[in-house]
Amino acid sequence: MNLSLNNLTTFIKIADNGSFSAAARHMGKAQSAVSTAISNLEIDLGVKLFSRDGKFPVLTREGQVLLREARQIVNSCQIFRERASAFEGGIDSILRIAVDEIFSQEILLDLLERFGAKYPATELEVLYGVLGDIQMMVEQGRVDIGILIPGESPSQIIPNRLVSHIGFIPVASFDHPLAAKKRLTRHDLESHRQLVITSRGGEREDESIIFGKQIWMIESTFAIMDLVYRGAGWSFLPTQAVARDLKKGRLVKLSLFMDNVEPLVPVYLIWTEQRRLGMAGQWMLEELSKIDDYHGTLRDRE
Amino acid sequence: MNLSLNNLTTFIKIADNGSFSAAARHMGKAQSAVSTAISNLEIDLGVKLFSRDGKFPVLTREGQVLLREARQIVNSCQIFRERASAFEGGIDSILRIAVDEIFSQEILLDLLERFGAKYPATELEVLYGVLGDIQMMVEQGRVDIGILIPGESPSQIIPNRLVSHIGFIPVASFDHPLAAKKRLTRHDLESHRQLVITSRGGEREDESIIFGKQIWMIESTFAIMDLVYRGAGWSFLPTQAVARDLKKGRLVKLSLFMDNVEPLVPVYLIWTEQRRLGMAGQWMLEELSKIDDYHGTLRDRE
DNA sequence: TGGATTCTATCTAAATAAGTGATAGGTGGT
C-alpha cells in the first residue's frame, strides 16, 4: 500500500479534532475506517504518529513534525485542484506577453500585479524586446499579446489597436558637452554621438529622430540608458523612463533649436486571434486598452 | 473518486516517457491501467491534460502548468517519506537546545549549519536564556540539550560535562568616564554603574565579579551590550562577544588596578538522559564536547 | 499502397483496497 492523500488527510483530521472518533464523525465515515487508515499509515511509514496510552490519542514528536509536512502536501493538492477548476472554468492556464522595452515598467508592473491578484491560477510569461521583435513573437505564436512601438506601419495581418503614445525627449548625462548649451542646432546634435535603438531584425527607430552622423545602435533600451549615464552619447528616450533621473539631475534634457521637439510615438496592442484568449487574456486585453487613462492617472499622482 | 498520488505520479510518468505505453512499461503496470488512470484524472479535474490527436500524447497548455505543480506535490511526498524513514532509522525528529546568551553565536551557528547539512530531516529549536534559565529548561524537559554558564554549582541531577571556559573582560563605551583612566581602583569601579546579568529565577552572576554598588540587573546580555554602547554603565562581558566592538573602538577595555583580571567562567553542557537522544542528538552532544577545539580554531583564523 | 509496429480506448474479470457495523476492552470523571 502506498502513501495516499486519503491517509494524510485522515492524519490531519485526527490531529485537528483530537480523536479518531471525532475525525470519523467529521469526515462522515465509520470510526473503524479512520482507525485502520491511520494504522496503515503508521505501518507504511514505520513511524508511530500517535501514542494511544490515554483516552485520547496524542501526537508523538515524530507525528508533530510529519503533521506539519502533511499539512503542506494536502494544501498543495488543494491549490492544485483550485487551479484545475480555474482552467475548467475557462481561465487561461498561461498568458504570454511581449513588451517593448520602452514601455513604462511602472504601468506594466502595476497591471501585472492586479492581474496576479485577479487570476492567481494563471501563469505569466513576460518577454521584452524592441521594434520588430514584439511583432515577430506574436506572429510566430511565441506570445499571446504584444505591446509594441511599430517601426513603420503596424501589420494588418494580426489584430491591433492603437492604445497610447509615448513621448521622447533628447537627453544626455549632466556632464555631457551638450548639456550646458541652449538652443542646440541640428549641427550641434550631429557632431555628437547619438545612441539609437535597434533590433535583431535590423529595424531602427524612425528616421525623423535620427539626427547624428555618429550613431551607435544598441539593442536594449536599458543598455542605452546606462550608456547615456556614463556619458557615451545622447539619445531620445521615453519621457517616463527618464523622469526620475531628470529630477535627480543625473540626466539633462537637451534644449533643441526648435522648442518642444518631443516626438510622440504610437503604442500598439497586438494579439493572436488564432487561439482564442481565455477570460484572463480577455481581461488583460481590456486593461491594456485603457493604458492611456493610466498615463493620466500616473501623471496626476506625481 | 478523489485526487490520488497514484494518478499524479502516473501523469508525471507519462510526461516523462512520452507515451502511455512507455509509462506503463516503466511502472511495471498494464497499459490499460495507465490509460484509465489518466482518463479518470482528467475527468476528475475537468481538464484535458494530453491531446491524443497523433500517435503520441502531447501535453495541453493546462497540462504543462499542472504537470509542474504535480511534480512539486509528488516531490514533497518523496521528502515526506524520506523524513519518515530517517525517523524510523533512529534519527531524532526534533532536537531542542537551550543556549546561554553569553555563548558565542559564531561557534553555535557554525555548528548548527553542519548539523542541518548532516541531518536534514531533524527540526531544530534553539532557545536563549541566561544563568538558571538553561538548567531549568533541561530539567523540565523543555529542551534536550543545554549550554550553560552555571550560577553556582552545576546540578548533579542531570548529566553534565565541562566543555569550555569563557573569558570576561570589563568594558565600557568609548566615551564613558572610566574609559580614559588607567589602573582603575576598586573604588573607581564602585562609583560607576555596573550592569549585571540576571535571570527570571533571580540568580545573579558570581559575586566575585560584582564590584559596583550601583547595579542594574538586566535579563538579557544583548540588552546589556546595547546599554553599554549607550554609556549607561560598565559591565563584564564575554571576550568573544565584544572583540569586534573593541577593535572598532566603540567599546573600551577598562584597565583594572590589578592587571589581567579576566574572570574565566566555565561552560557546561547538560542534557536529558530520560528520553534517550537519537543519532542526531548524540552527534550534537559529541560536537558540542569539542567546542574547546573550536575556540582554538576560531582564534587561529583571526 | 500494404504490412508491420506501436500507440490509445474500452470491455470483462480478478485482485486489491477501503469502508461498514458490531463487538470487545480501555480510560476517566462522577
Next chain:
DNA sequence: ACCACCTATCACTTATTTAGATAGAATCCA
C-alpha cells in the same frame, strides 16, 4: 461502580485498481 467516550479488531460489503484481451488509429518503411 457506573456511564460516556475512546480505540482495536473481526467479518463482511462496496469501491477502486489492475490485468488481459481486443479493436481501431497513427506512423514508418518497403
